[in-house]
Amino acid sequence: MSLANKVLAVNNDLPIRTNSPVHSGKVRSVYWLTDADSQRLIRERGYDVASDAPLAIMVISDRISAFDCIWHGEGGMNGVPGKGAALNAISNHWFKLFREQGLADSHILEIPHPFVWIVQKARPVMIEAICRQYITGSMWRAYSKGEREFCGIRIAEGLDKDQRLPELLITPSTKGILKGIPGVPEADDVNITRQNIEDNFEAFNFSRKEDIDYYERLLKEGFDVISAELEKLDQIFVDTKFEFGYVTDASGQEKLIYMDEVGTPDSSRIWDGASYREGKVVENSKEGFRQLLLNHFPDPDILLNKDRMAERQALAQDNALPESVLMAVSKTYVDIAEKITGQTLVMSDNPKAEIIEILRDQFGLID
Known part of the structure; x- marks a missing residue:
């Protein structure tokens, strides 16, 4: 199977039962469940939420955004292999730690698949x-x-x-x-x-x-x-x-x-501790990709100047990045996820088919 097929780039076209338009952000898509399905899941799964709370399925993608644009690669690679699973695994790890240490809950009620959160609506x-x-x-x-x-x-x-x-x-x-x-x-x-x-x-x-x-x-x-x-892993937050x-x-x-x-x-800068002590910054976060883009294009002002947004969007649309660039980003995400969670990241061959099967068979959310 080609790398491009392993990437979940489009995540707003799943056949999840909903009465509302799918809300698609830079990386995640949100499917608001019907009132009947929300109430059924709250009963069946025993979620600690109000009985009439609206629930949603949140599906992450492997898309990569930087400077408010979505970037793509050669050979039809419209995302970064492993990125979505890495982001979810890291977030899930920290949310669990927060709960264990008595900080606060999150909006996540259940994690049926590495790409999927079942969430409650928050204000x-x-x-x-x-x-x-x-x-x-x-x-x-x-x-x-x-x-x-x-x-x-x-x-x-x-x-x-x-x-x-x-x-x-x-x-x-x-x-x-x-x-x-x-x-x-x-x-x-x-x-x-x-x-x-x-x-x-x-x-x-x-x-x-x-x-x-x-x-x-x-x-x-x-x-x-x-x-x-992160300090225990010699990484700097x-x-x-x-x-x-x-x-x-x-x-x-x-x-x-x-x-x-x-x-x-995606939401943080993480630096390698050993490199920092030697006086150089090695990014284990999306900042490395941002720096790469700034060095890759001859006029970096397009990426930094908010008044040049139209040029910036054209730059992102018209330039397929080398596969090696996206694979280097993939390695950064997968490596830091495995370091943080202490577990090997499972890379799915066909995430979309897996998600549909789980949401149909275990949750009854697909007709």
Whole structure:
């Protein structure tokens, strides 16, 4: 079987029973189940959720996005072999650890296949919760141009590129376009301060003002748990993005949970510890792919300049990357997943057929 066939690039065409359009993001597709199927699964599987909670099937793909574009390779390779399974395996590992250590639950109710989550609908907090332990990437670019205040926090003079920060820095940004918040531009992904959040907590979808402290605690504790585990593997947890939402459990209690993915090479930077001590950065995350793209094209400004989005999309559509590039990315993802989970990643020959069979035979979700 060719490599291209092993890649699950299109994940929004599965015959899962639904009354709603399939929502397809950069990497995952979400199938909202019918009310009848949601209620049946809650009963049959004993999920700790409200009896009328909407459930969804979330299917990951092997697509790779960077700089807000989806990239593809030669020979019809529309994704990275093993990437989806690696991302899910890593997220599942951290979510399990969070639960064991009493941090908070996630939106995941069950994992029937390495590519699939059964999730409950959460009311998202409209914040991309980013925390940084090292100064690198966009923060370093801004710092090197003289910026010293990030999300309302002043940071020290004299820092070097890729240096560890004196403390973990929380630099949140907006998730989606939020309207009518004083001092917050109506644009996706703009930096905000803690004061912005406190003054307008309801606009960011917090139920109570005191939940801001709780979200920050979950952010720091989640970061520390992952960082400590990676340290045992001589890997450095550089920075990451968390997302949060509210759900209601079977007893009617509302709770704040982790949602989306956590601690993956897509949502985080992970560096090799031994290389860092020798003064060089070796990325075990998607950042390596971003750097490769910046070096691959003669005009990297297209990838960095938001005003050149049309050119950037054309670049991604018109340029099939060499197979060797996508296989190098595959190796990064698979290696770090196996290192974190301590298990060999099972690469599926035909993930789509497997998913359909499981959801039909075990869950009765396919006609």
